[in-house]
Amino acid sequence: MxxxxxxxxxxxxxxxxxxxxxxxxxxxxxxxxIMILTTLILPPIALLVMTSVFDSPFxxxxxxxxxxxxxxxxxxxxxxxxxxxxxxxxxxxxxxxNPPQLVIFLISLVWLGVGVRQWFVLSKWDKIxxxxxxxxRC
Numbered sequence: 001m002x003x004x005x006x007x008x009x010x011x012x013x014x015x016x017x018x019x020x021x022x023x024x025x026x027x028x029x030x031x032x033x034i035m036i037l038t039t040l041i042l043p044p045i046a047l048l049v050m051t052s053v054f055d056s057p058f059x060x061x062x063x064x065x066x067x068x069x070x071x072x073x074x075x076x077x078x079x080x081x082x083x084x085x086x087x088x089x090x091x092x093x094x095x096x097x098n099p100p101q102l103v104i105f106l107i108s109l110v111w112l113g114v115g116v117r118q119w120f121v122l123s124k125w126d127k128i129x130x131x132x133x134x135x136x137r138c
Contacts, residue, residue: 025125029122029125032122033119033122036115036118036119036122037115040111040112040115040118040119041112041115043111044107044108045108047104047108048105048108048109062087063084066080066084
């Protein structure tokens with residue numbers, strides 16, 4: 001037979017259980033907020049910065065190869081200038097009109113929007129759970 005003194009120490013009342021659940025929900029919310037920050041907010045910001053600030057990394061290598069072809073006589077000065085103006089110099093005047101950069105920019109904006117929306121939804125979670133706890137105690 002179980003001892004009635006021991007069993008009262010092992011069992012908690014309903015308010016202690018609810019308090020423990022609310023504490024765990026708060027910890028879970030913090031973990032979700034960190035996950036949202038690292039997966040839904042920081043990567044699109046990094047993509048936005050990379051596409052709008054930096055040029056293509058391949059332009060320098062292409063320019064070097066064109067110089068080599070020009071020195072060997074495989075292409076003429078006119079061909080060199082034509083290739084350079086079409087490929088290397090085209091994206092430097094209008095950054096946001098370059099189609100690949102525009103696609104990455106739009107995807108990043110949508111991704112960032114989803115992350116900010118999730119951030120706001122989880123920010124309201126604490127307010128809702130606090131309100132529900134207050135109403136349940138009355």
